[in-house]
Amino acid sequence: CLHSQILLPHLEEAASILKEHNVPVVQVDCEANDLLCSQQTIITYPTLKIFKNGHIFEGQIYRGAKITDDITQHMIQLYEASVIYLNSEDEIQPFLDNSTLPVVISRGLTALNETYQEVSLDLNDDYVFLSLLDSNDKSLSVYLPNATEPILFDADVSSLVGNPIALSQWLRVVVLPYFVDVTPDLFSKYISSSLPLGYFFYTSKEELDDYTEFFTELGKENRGHINFIALDSALYPNHVRFLNMKVQFPLFAIHN
Template structure:
């Protein structure tokens, strides 16, 4: 192989590697394409950041991971560099970094979810769904594992009690949990319940728990309290994302503080 050919091949491989390294599923928006991008999407999460911001740097890998996963569900994540796009960030009321906003067809609302990848994914999936998702025998298995906490009401019909109360609880907690309703007898049979019944599916501790009282007479307040009581793992690592959940749970808590000691092999 001639030297020039070898040099060209090596350069091509290097360039390809750089392109791959820079590949990202997070869209970078500027003033010229911001409105057209967010207005055309039913749902989009946008991070307003500054390159020097330590919290932004900590968020970055989680944001990238969430973008890659949510891309599969056609939910886009974007970012705006507020150093280069100061006027755009000012126009959206950005006062600190990172600021995250959820856009629905161009209309913004504050993001109030976690800052870790799985939390961002969970939050945005909930945002993409109606407060109550219709579930049948074919979709039950997938739906009950779609998040860490899922409540499913199995009813004879969509208007039977406690459908109205179930919907009220779902509207109130749509950012916290997933809610499904099934009027499919085969789905109830697969769940091992007789309608009306409410089953809570969890990704921790006991995987399935049935509401222990007559489901037809449950109020939205009682349902919310029951779900909240089962929404916290018995043992978990406390971090910035879940600290307040435990602190506000009203349950007696025991904390174990420990230090990790790494030894060289």
């Protein structure tokens, strides 16, 4: 189409520039590859999609100006701004004071840099990633919004080097409450953690209150091994049937 023909020279020039930053740019002919374009829900032409770390089914549509400078600037900033590099501890506090997202801080962990960068590209919509390379405090920590104490990675950090799945998994788990009356948006985060999930079905607020302390303690003791959530049995009757459990409340079940 005419619009695609107009975009092509800009895209070719952007591809040449981005190649120096290890950002590949490819062109797909949707007439010749209609199945691929259908899977990617391409409905207008031309469409530019951004895929982070090769995740081909999690692409984001580029909505900026379709000219060389804007395309290259957006892609370079997306990569470089996924981790914010700091020079001193004093620079950290403003991020902790103002961020509405969990703040991840890598201190002095140069061996983790590449893995940290890769994970930040995937998760920078949900976390703020900071790096303080010149630090004697070799640690990885997460600060939740409005929290004063960090959550420290207390295992051997070398186990995360070259293992972005392990780092992503840890980050997804540690920001979750030990036990919570779950909402639909939060429920998806528990599912994405890939850990076994303990369901507590209740029928009244009083019933939930009676068990909250108990399950919160279980959540603390089993952090990283199993998550615990509460579900209102009246709102989630299908989940009880899915777990193939007898409809008798209060009810607890674990789904692996």
